[in-house]
Amino acid sequence: MSVPFLIWLIIFKYLPLWGWTIAFQDYKPARGMFQQDWAGLKHFRFLFQDEHFVQVMRNTLAMSIINLVLGFVTAIGLAILLNELRKIAFKRVVQTISYLPHFISWVVAASIISTALSADGGIINELLLWLGIIKEPILWLGEGKLFWGILGVSEVWKNVGWNTIIYLAAMTSIDPAQYEAAEIDGAGRFQRIWNVTLPGIRSVIVILLIMNIGNLLESGFEPQYLLGNGMNVDYSENLDIFVLKYGIQMGNFSLSIAAGMFKTVVSFILLFSANSIAKRMGEDRLF
Numbered sequence: 001m002s003v004p005f006l007i008w009l010i011i012f013k014y015l016p017l018w019g020w021t022i023a024f025q026d027y028k029p030a031r032g033m034f035q036q037d038w039a040g041l042k043h044f045r046f047l048f049q050d051e052h053f054v055q056v057m058r059n060t061l062a063m064s065i066i067n068l069v070l071g072f073v074t075a076i077g078l079a080i081l082l083n084e085l086r087k088i089a090f091k092r093v094v095q096t097i098s099y100l101p102h103f104i105s106w107v108v109a110a111s112i113i114s115t116a117l118s119a120d121g122g123i124i125n126e127l128l129l130w131l132g133i134i135k136e137p138i139l140w141l142g143e144g145k146l147f148w149g150i151l152g153v154s155e156v157w158k159n160v161g162w163n164t165i166i167y168l169a170a171m172t173s174i175d176p177a178q179y180e181a182a183e184i185d186g187a188g189r190f191q192r193i194w195n196v197t198l199p200g201i202r203s204v205i206v207i208l209l210i211m212n213i214g215n216l217l218e219s220g221f222e223p224q225y226l227l228g229n230g231m232n233v234d235y236s237e238n239l240d241i242f243v244l245k246y247g248i249q250m251g252n253f254s255l256s257i258a259a260g261m262f263k264t265v266v267s268f269i270l271l272f273s274a275n276s277i278a279k280r281m282g283e284d285r286l287f
Helices: 003-024 042-049 051-084 088-103 106-116 123-131 144-171 176-184 189-200 202-214 222-227 239-249 253-280
Strands: none
Touching: 003 042, 003 253, 042 253, 051 088, 051 144, 051 189, 051 202, 051 239, 088 144, 106 144, 106 222, 144 189, 144 202, 144 222, 176 189, 189 202, 202 253, 222 239, 239 253
């Protein structure tokens, strides 16, 4: 039963690695693969010396860390709140409402976010004006320094419901007798959460944290591409957009593949480092 999956893995994940050789060439699409001029590490040196690439890496890491922190905190928090609900009907309604945005494409989601943040009748500006917090509408997507926060909140709104599923599943495996024993010992609701629920899902949290650290350079593509514009490009352009811009729009395939190769190698190192740290701390790990 594993054979079809292994075939798919080899064809679509391992065979394309041959394309990494382009990063060491001055690649010209009109020439054959074996007729290219070799350039050595020229494109890698250019990357590390390019101030624009440094800025792109800053944006990528900042957005990834914000998404990681907000994603973990909100998903675990919502899972705990849902787990504490006793009215099943209300719990299902809350779950459904929180899950729905995940199934909306980023094209539609970005349109909703842009409309809500619009300076001309956007609900966010209208609400802040009504509350007296601001005196005039703010051009949210025109302020580069606000982009990271907007992206973080947008990611939470879209994915928090979906991210809670695995934590809720982990909570169902906790022995109810532990809650009963804690209640008999006089533990309140918050004490039961702290001493029973969180330790019960600790292994799941660690495993997901390791996997997310390994994907730290995967800050996304669609939200940055759709919400980004000329006014916030200094904060919205990340590594994936950098690869797209140089590879397809400017035709510098060698540089774009060098950047993508750098991202893969760093992600590989981060994954193994996080797994090693978890092992030394005696926590559950991937391998």
